[in-house]
Amino acid sequence: xxxxxxxxxxxxxxxxxxxxxxxxxxxxxxxxxxxxxxxxxxxxxxxxxxxxxxxxxxxxxxxxxxxxxxxxxxxxxxxxxxxxxxxxxxxxxxxxxxxxxxxxxxxxxxxxxxxxxxxxxxxxxxxxxxxxxxxxxxxxxxxxxxxxxxxxxxxxxxxxxxxxxxxxxxxxxxxxxxxxxxxxxxxxxxxxxxxxxxxxxxxxxxxxxxxxxxxxxxxxxxxxxxxxxxxxxxxxxxxxxxxxxxxxxxxxxxxxxxxxxxxxxxxxxxxxxxxxxxxxxxxxxxxxxxxxxxxxxxxxxxxxxxxxxxxxxxxxxxxxxxxxxxxxxxxxxxxxxxxxxxxxxxxxxxxxxxxxxxxxxxxxxxxxxxxxxxxxxxxxxxxxxxxxxxxxxxxxxxxxxxxxxxxxxxxxxxxxxxxxxxxxxxxxxxxxxxxxxxxxxxxxxxxxxxxxxxxxxxxxxxxxxxxxxxxxxxxxxxxxxxxxxxxxxxxxxxxxxxxxxxxxxxxxxxxxxxxxxxxxxxxxxxxxxxxxxxxxxxxxxxxxxxxxxxxxxxxxxxxxxxxxxxxxxxxxxxxxxxxxxxxxxxxxxxxxxxxxxxxxxxxxxxxxxxxxxxxxxxxxxxxx
Amino acid sequence: xxxxxxxxxxxxxxxxxxxxxxxxxxxxxxxxxxxxxxxxxxxxxxxxxxxxxxxxxxxxxxxxxxxxxxxxxxxxxxxxxxxxxxxxxxxx
Numbered sequence: 001x002x003x004x005x006x007x008x009x010x011x012x013x014x015x016x017x018x019x020x021x022x023x024x025x026x027x028x029x030x031x032x033x034x035x036x037x038x039x040x041x042x043x044x045x046x047x048x049x050x051x052x053x054x055x056x057x058x059x060x061x062x063x064x065x066x067x068x069x070x071x072x073x074x075x076x077x078x079x080x081x082x083x084x085x086x087x088x089x090x091x092x093x094x095x096x097x098x099x100x101x102x103x104x105x106x107x108x109x110x111x112x113x114x115x116x117x118x119x120x121x122x123x124x125x126x127x128x129x130x131x132x133x134x135x136x137x138x139x140x141x142x143x144x145x146x147x148x149x150x151x152x153x154x155x156x157x158x159x160x161x162x163x164x165x166x167x168x169x170x171x172x173x174x175x176x177x178x179x180x181x182x183x184x185x186x187x188x189x190x191x192x193x194x195x196x197x198x199x200x201x202x203x204x205x206x207x208x209x210x211x212x213x214x215x216x217x218x219x220x221x222x223x224x225x226x227x228x229x230x231x232x233x234x235x236x237x238x239x240x241x242x243x244x245x246x247x248x249x250x251x252x253x254x255x256x257x258x259x260x261x262x263x264x265x266x267x268x269x270x271x272x273x274x275x276x277x278x279x280x281x282x283x284x285x286x287x288x289x290x291x292x293x294x295x296x297x298x299x300x301x302x303x304x305x306x307x308x309x310x311x312x313x314x315x316x317x318x319x320x321x322x323x324x325x326x327x328x329x330x331x332x333x334x335x336x337x338x339x340x341x342x343x344x345x346x347x348x349x350x351x352x353x354x355x356x357x358x359x360x361x362x363x364x365x366x367x368x369x370x371x372x373x374x375x376x377x378x379x380x381x382x383x384x385x386x387x388x389x390x391x392x393x394x395x396x397x398x399x400x401x402x403x404x405x406x407x408x409x410x411x412x413x414x415x416x417x418x419x420x421x422x423x424x425x426x427x428x429x430x431x432x433x434x435x436x437x438x439x440x441x442x443x444x445x446x447x448x449x450x451x452x453x454x455x456x457x458x459x460x461x462x463x464x465x466x467x468x469x470x471x472x473x474x475x476x477x478x479x480x481x482x483x484x485x486x487x488x489x490x491x492x493x494x495x496x497x498x499x500x501x502x503x504x505x506x507x508x509x510x511x512x513x514x515x516x517x518x519x520x521x522x523x524x525x526x527x528x529x530x531x532x533x534x535x536x537x538x539x540x541x542x543x544x545x546x547x548x549x550x551x552x553x554x555x556x557x558x559x560x561x562x563x564x565x566x567x568x569x570x571x572x573x574x575x576x577x578x579x580x581x582x583x584x585x586x587x588x589x590x591x592x593x594x595x596x597x598x599x600x601x602x603x604x605x606x607x608x609x610x611x612x613x614x615x616x617x618x619x620x621x622x623x624x
Numbered sequence: 625x626x627x628x629x630x631x632x633x634x635x636x637x638x639x640x641x642x643x644x645x646x647x648x649x650x651x652x653x654x655x656x657x658x659x660x661x662x663x664x665x666x667x668x669x670x671x672x673x674x675x676x677x678x679x680x681x682x683x684x685x686x687x688x689x690x691x692x693x694x695x696x697x698x699x700x701x702x703x704x705x706x707x708x709x710x711x712x713x714x715x716x
Binding site: 233234235236238239240242243247248250251252253254255271272275462463466467468482519 | 633686691
């Protein structure tokens with residue numbers, strides 16, 4: 001497939017769901033150079049085409065499926081696609097990345113992006129087979145679990161090699177913590193599944209056969225091989241390969257990075273025994289979520305225990321398991337694995353769902369919710385027996401599930417009586433299982449992350465000041481992490497600014513961030529892109545593009561009403577843990593948060609009062 | 625010969641903030657270094673880091689030289705080598 005824009009498929013599809021119409025258009029070379037793709041391109045589309053103040057669950061919302069320039073199976077981490085939209089959970093910029101083959105397959109079909117607007121008059125499944133787009137009635141798919149839907153779609157389309165994105169029953173019921181699933185991989189956060197449900201969009205399936213042609217195929221191949229070879233013995237590469245993300249549980253528990261009992265503490269002491277049970281009884285094998293992944297951090301798991309039996313499935317990631325163990329004081333790992341399996345099948349975001357249940361348990365403990373309010377469920381801490389029932393209630397919006405389906409911020413508002421103290425979120429997005437009391441850079445990244453408090457964008461802070469990764473950014477001015485203490489405060493604001501510019505790039509380029517953990521740097525990415533596209537591009541320009549994207553998403557949020565006052569943390573994260581290893585460690589708590597935030601704004605070139613990019617910064621980045 | 629062991633990250637809570645120096649025989653290997661670590665620190669390390677029975681680290685704890693994990697413990701060391709001891713953390 002040859003086109004003027006080398007290294008890209010070069011086309012995008014605009015879908016009008018109201019009319020069941022698809023229009024194919026060229027991708028702009030100028031925008032591609034300026035924003036590259038992924039969440040960068042998605043931000044540009046949403047900023048230009050979405051009016052401020054629209055209802056995220058109304059037909060005016062857009063859903064952009066965005067590959068990046070590097071969403072190709074041969075690229076380290078290239079099995080990736082971004083979903084960009086206005087979030088019904090936060091009212092702000094919404095994005096999710098999901099691994100798997102959908103992104104590369106969309107490229108093979110000949111498309112870099114799919115831009116979806118409107119609302120289908122009836123449930124619809126969109127088939128993209130090469131350059132042909134077909135709309136299928138999908139009423140018969142409603143009510144099916146994610147795996148049932150995906151199997152049925154492949155059967156109907158007559159080809160098991162179709163890559164499928166679909167919602168589960170939770171998305172169909174417009175649950176604001178619903179996900180979109182690519183088999184057992186999740187585009188989890190920000191209520192993306194509810195947006196699909198609001199559009200009557202049940203699934204998108206893609207199959208293609210073309211190949212993106214590199215500008216310099218020989219050097220491209222050589223550079224790819226060199227990059228792959230360089231990282232094979234990297235400790236992060238091997239650690240992820242051997243233990244998956246769930247392998248972090250014991251050390252995070254010990255390190256004060258395991259939010260426990262709805263964030264009342266950052267350490268529980270049960271991490272090792274829970275992980276040992278997992279390794280012995282639940283873990284089957286590691287595998288890569290997309291063809292070509294060399295890290296292979298995904299875990300195939302199961303529960304054989306008759307009471308919680310599951311088939312073999314992919315899952316049991318660190319976040320998911322943490323939200324169904326430490327968050328709710330559940331000591332039964334089988335129950336946690338089973339619960340995350342159910343979340344995947346129902347199409348629920350495991351982080352938000354586990355958080356919502358933890359919130360409900362604390363409300364129950366404090367008398368703000370009664371057994372009657374919960375339809376007879378006993379929501380005492382650690383009671384894993386309720387999980388299958390409450391998960392279904394959330395997915396189908398039944399009883400207490402209807403309240404929790406709104407997310408913790410909305411649920412707390414409805415309960416009132418001080419319940420907001422127990423709603424742990426950033427801008428409405430439920431907090432993931434990393435605690436800023438383990439390393440203070442995370443506090444700044446959590447407070448400023450454009451999609452809310454998430455487990456992807458903020459983590460570069462933690463990995464730098466606690467994990468001592470420098471991401472190859474020292475040459476661009478990042479302080480040596482070995483000279484920084486995790487509980488230092490001054491200097492973290494300016495460091496975070498550079499960390500964010502660098503580590504937004506996987507989501508712009510359409511790659512998996514774990515490859516950056518494993519040693520792939522912005523300079524590697526620049527080398528691959530240069531050979532793929534023929535552009536004269538380097539690491540410094542990539543960082544500038546990262547900065548541009550962060551600022552554009554910030555401007556989108558500003559237009560939706562965000563300001564500096566929203567750059568804050570829940571009170572509980574700023575308190576000494578109530579129990580556990582760090583309950584006598586006052587230095588783990590942020591003391592000068594406001595002044596470090598000012599340091600951040602200054603480094604960013606943002607107004608210190610509004611927290612918004614100044615006109616000068618906008619002009620510098622070409623965003624005026 | 626002189627070997628420098630540099631623990632980083634959370635491991636410094638248990639090994640100290642400064643690099644450690646050891647004198648090992650000329651033909652010492654990575655396994656010999658691990659034996660010294662085990663004898664000196666093993667029993668004091670938390671259970672999630674050190675398997676007392678196996679005399680080995682648990683989890684993603686690695687000896688690293690030039691950002692590459694020493695996979696084969698029979699790998700010979702050389703005078704002045706700096707070996708990083710780290711616990712791989714990924715997040716996510």
